[in-house]
Amino acid sequence: MKKVFQFSLVLAVLASVPVLLHAQCKGFAKNICKVELEPYIHDGNYHAAILTVGEEAELYKTFYSDTEYRIAICGSDALPNIEFRIIDSERNVIYTNRSNNYARIWDFKLESSQQLKLAIKVPADEGAAGEPASGCVAIMFGFKEK
Amino acid sequence: MLKCRIIQTPINKQLMSKTINKLLMPGTAILIILFMVLAGCASDKSRSSGDEFGLDTNEISADLMDDISSAKQIFYSLPSPLETAMLIKTAGAAYNEDLLNPVENVDNYTTNRSRALNLGIYTTDLSFASLFDQTQTSIKYMNAAKSMADGLGILDAIDNSTIERLEENINNRDMIMDIISETFMNSSSFLTENDRPALASMVLVGGWVEGLYIATNLVGNQPIDDNKLVERIVDQKLSFDIVLKLLDDNKDNEDVANLLTEINEIKITFDKITIKTGKIEAVTDENTNVTVLKSESKINITPEIFQELSEKVKVLRSNFIS
Numbered sequence A: 001m002k003k004v005f006q007f008s009l010v011l012a013v014l015a016s017v018p019v020l021l022h023a024q025c026k027g028f029a030k031n032i033c034k035v036e037l038e039p040y041i042h043d044g045n046y047h048a049a050i051l052t053v054g055e056e057a058e059l060y061k062t063f064y065s066d067t068e069y070r071i072a073i074c075g076s077d078a079l080p081n082i083e084f085r086i087i088d089s090e091r092n093v094i095y096t097n098r099s100n101n102y103a104r105i106w107d108f109k110l111e112s113s114q115q116l117k118l119a120i121k122v123p124a125d126e127g128a129a130g131e132p133a134s135g136c137v138a139i140m141f142g143f144k145e146k
Numbered sequence B: 001m002l003k004c005r006i007i008q009t010p011i012n013k014q015l016m017s018k019t020i021n022k023l024l025m026p027g028t029a030i031l032i033i034l035f036m037v038l039a040g041c042a043s044d045k046s047r048s049s050g051d052e053f054g055l056d057t058n059e060i061s062a063d064l065m066d067d068i069s070s071a072k073q074i075f076y077s078l079p080s081p082l083e084t085a086m087l088i089k090t091a092g093a094a095y096n097e098d099l100l101n102p103v104e105n106v107d108n109y110t111t112n113r114s115r116a117l118n119l120g121i122y123t124t125d126l127s128f129a130s131l132f133d134q135t136q137t138s139i140k141y142m143n144a145a146k147s148m149a150d151g152l153g154i155l156d157a158i159d160n161s162t163i164e165r166l167e168e169n170i171n172n173r174d175m176i177m178d179i180i181s182e183t184f185m186n187s188s189s190f191l192t193e194n195d196r197p198a199l200a201s202m203v204l205v206g207g208w209v210e211g212l213y214i215a216t217n218l219v220g221n222q223p224i225d226d227n228k229l230v231e232r233i234v235d236q237k238l239s240f241d242i243v244l245k246l247l248d249d250n251k252d253n254e255d256v257a258n259l260l261t262e263i264n265e266i267k268i269t270f271d272k273i274t275i276k277t278g279k280i281e282a283v284t285d286e287n288t289n290v291t292v293l294k295s296e297s298k299i300n301i302t303p304e305i306f307q308e309l310s311e312k313v314k315v316l317r318s319n320f321i322s
Helices: A002-037 B010-023 B026-042 B081-090 B103-108 B112-131 B135-151 B160-168 B173-193 B197-219 B228-249 B254-270 B303-321
Strands: A047-052 A056-063 A068-075 A083-087 A093-096 A105-110 A114-121 A134-143 B072-077 B274-277 B281-284 B290-294 B297-300
Touching: A002 A047, A002 A068, A002 A134, A002 B173, A047 A056, A047 B072, A056 A134, A056 B228, A068 A083, A068 A114, A114 A134, A114 B228, A134 B081, B072 B228, B081 B112, B081 B173, B081 B197, B081 B228, B103 B112, B103 B135, B112 B135, B112 B173, B112 B197, B112 B254, B112 B303, B135 B160, B135 B173, B160 B173, B173 B197, B197 B228, B197 B254, B197 B303, B228 B254, B228 B274, B228 B303, B254 B303
Parallel strands: A056 B072, A105 B290
Antiparallel strands: A047 A134, A056 A114, A068 A105, A068 A134, A083 A093, A083 A114, B274 B297, B281 B290
16 A cells, blocks of 8 residues: 555656646746847747757747847756757748857847748757756747837 | 657656665556656657758758757747737727627637637737727726636636736736736646647637738728738738647647648638748848848739638637637
């Protein structure tokens, strides 16, 4: 009986770990990354995930003409600087933050509406020893009301 | 292809070693590991190899692919209700309250599908009313959105203090938009984090269709040439691809599978619309640090196709709110 209880307890703890980690991501997105959008208005969408060093994520979104946007991509302290690139439908890389000191934000506007891809990666830290770090990465969008 | 991944974190590794070493028999440990592997597979629907825009990841510059592992998180982002309402307003549209889903309908929504779709719909209506400074209507629609969120068991996304804050800041547009964006983020993050991505996708699609419904109706019988609002509607062809991807990712849910079938009706019409875009040139203003993505685009839509789209959106939206 004791073993059954222990087994159930362990399963419950293990099952709750991903939920707890995601909940941390929500707090991180809301309290840390959203601030980066100011003075732009957060659109309200939520995109965040736990990423480990070496992993990548992709996001697809249509951006509309005559609107000023800010993209904020933030990683928690446990992670190295997050690298992101903006890629158009012709597979051209039109922006990379690697050549901008790994800036967390990018402000832009478009003359015509475009579907763009954001390619995000947590670069491998060559000097780091031990287990690769994991942490929250949040992707947030802001716009300016005309 | 289904991919499996266990999120490796210091927390779960520590838990695993402690529990396996101290608490359990070896057989039980194997069961737990199996459980975790299976859980990783089951919850990994959003991961797949990227092949969007007709993009083969091998075709992207080799530089981009440096150090990239095979595990990948894919996000599909639709315009949020707030962005949708802003796009309608900046296109020069007028406010028409008759187009909103009446708040009296809230009691009709008793299923997860109807509540999720109408959470998106009411949030778009709320955003639309707020951007046009319709204060009392905004409060009514925030309450309607709260009713949908409560029905879905979304805890604390919109509570009474949210309504109070809205009332206290009713003349402060920036604060109102902040409240709307925060409540929407609370809802979508709650659903995402509680393994209910199917519902989250239906909320987004409901809001997107409502924006399309409002916009097509606001155009009405106006000429479509040189009409900014029509251009915005045509632009939704680009987001429609993302709608399909988002729903396709969640189609193991019966409601989403049905929704995918319904929404494919308007694909036939969107396919008749063409958008041709030229090469993008990125130019950054050194003073403002804002990059302008310069490009030209040409759209092609006839009044007949526009009418067909309007009719199909009307039917779809009617199914959502009935």
